[in-house]
Amino acid sequence: MxxxxxxxxxxxxxxxxxGIGYLMQNGTAAQPNGAQEGVSVASVTDQASVLAGLEGLVLTSSSPSEPASNGPVSTSRTLRPAPVAPQKQANCTINARAMAVAGANARLSIKAPCHSDERINIHHSGLTISEKTDKNGTLNLTIPALSEYAIFLISFEDQTGTVATTHISDxxxxxxxxxxxxxxxxxxxxxxxxxxxxxxxxxxxxxxxxxxxxxxxxxxxxxxxxxxxxxxxxxxxxxxxxxxxxxxxxxxxxxxxxxxxxxxxxxxxxxxxxxxxxxxxxxxxxxxxxxxxxxxxxxxxxxxxxxxx
Structure with a gap:
């Protein structure tokens, strides 16, 4: 058939x-000569909460103004709980690195340990690309650059993200x-x-x-x-x-x-x-x-x- x-x-x-919008790099100021080519990293860190210490607990028996007869004297005593060991917080820092590669392309490497198997949007010079991180929260992607001084804005659905830049000389x-x-x-x-x-x-x-x-x-x-x-x-x-x-x-x-x-x-x-x-x-x-x-x-x-x- x-x-x-x-x-x-x-x-x-x-x-x-x-107009391409705020992500367009037309007219972006040139980087100084001699700047390290290929790498610029920015990150966003989740703030860790701090455990508050527990206050002492006071237990009091009969009034001290009334002496006890034929028995032990009541006393006041303070009980303090055992110290609580601080919990270890996960490292949720999002890191991104952009590096110029052959063919006027940028190699983008993203590490987001707290965003495994999640949707990620990458913005560059008016382009928006939807992708997904792997089980470790990483993503490696090669993107054809649309500007010499290329800026990549990385964002997750919880509004966290980061920025990476690189110089595409060719x-x-x-x-x-x-x-x-x-x-x-x-x-x-x-x-x-x-x-x-x-x-x-x-x-x-x-x-x-x-x-x-x-x-x-x-x-x-x-x-x-x-x-x-x-x-x-x-x-x-x-x-x-x-x-x-x-x-x-x-x-x-x-x-x-x-x-x-x-x-x-x-x-x-x-x-x-x-x-x-x-x-x-x-x-x-x-x-x-x-x-x-x-x-x-x-x-x-x-x-x-x-x-x-």
Whole structure:
């Protein structure tokens, strides 16, 4: 039995460009020359409670003004409980470290001993990524950077968190396009490099078998209904020996989970001028009778023009 893969082509209407918000690093002050590259750590510590000492307990018998006859004299005495050993408090310090790695990426390492198997949100230059710590409260993640002086804000659902920063010295060598959304949508970035067709070398998307000069990284937890998910396409423009165009499109597979839904999608584009641009799009997916088809959004992402170096 053969399944025909149909495509419904739509031209997405791009809304006005938005400001990225307080997490955007445009215009961030440069770090001093000679600063240690790769590591900056901040932490938040839960305050431990202190056990109060118990007060002495006084027990008193008959009044001392009435002497007892033919018996022992009543006296007052003070009883103090045995000292209570202080309880050892858990170390709930949240630590995060960001380090620049190859490909204009940041390697983020998070340790949160009191947040095992918990949801964690990571914010960077307008991106938000939902992830989960392991049973030890740790998470290691590689994120394509969208700014030279990259800031990562880490937050848990109980409002605790921390910040990590690093210097990404080679970010100017890359053109980078990010797409983010919430929940299970089936969205995918597709890049056709230098005239490539679907399925050929140069057709780049999140499938691990795709081959090309650029690459697509997928981050987040798409199976969570309210999770923040991201795909990022990167091309090493500053190292390319070819000239030509890269056609970019966004596809959404119509499934039983998303059919008929209104999708809110945001793109962030980092081009050669190193200005981060944001666009938003709302689109309604076809009804459930068209499950299995693909919606193709051609105008959401602007094509790249590459000049040989």
């Amino acid at each position: 053969f399944v025909v893969r149909n495509y419904v082509t739509m031209c997405g209407t791009v809304a006005c460009a938005l 970010v100017a060598l890359y053109d980078r396009v990010a797409l983010q959304w919430q929940g299970e949508t089936g969205l995918q970035i597709h890049a056709l490099e230098f005239g490539a067709s679907y399925g050929e070398q140069g057709h780049v998307w999140s499938n691990t078998s795709a081959q090309g000069t650029g690459d697509v990284v997928r981050l987040g937890r798409s199976s969570w209904g309210n999770a923040q998910n991201v795909e990022v396409y990167s091309f090493p423009t500053g190292q390319s020996n070819r000239s030509g165009a890269i056609a970019l499109s966004v596809e959404a597979e119509v499934t039983e989970a998303n059919c008929g839904r209104d999708l809110s999608v945001q793109s962030l584009e980092l081009r050669a001028d190193q200005r981060l641009r944001s666009h938003e799009l709302s689109v309604t997916l076809p009804d459930c009778s068209q499950a299995g088809e693909f919606l193709v959004l051609n105008n959401l992402l602007q094509d790249l023009t590459i000049a040989a170096k």
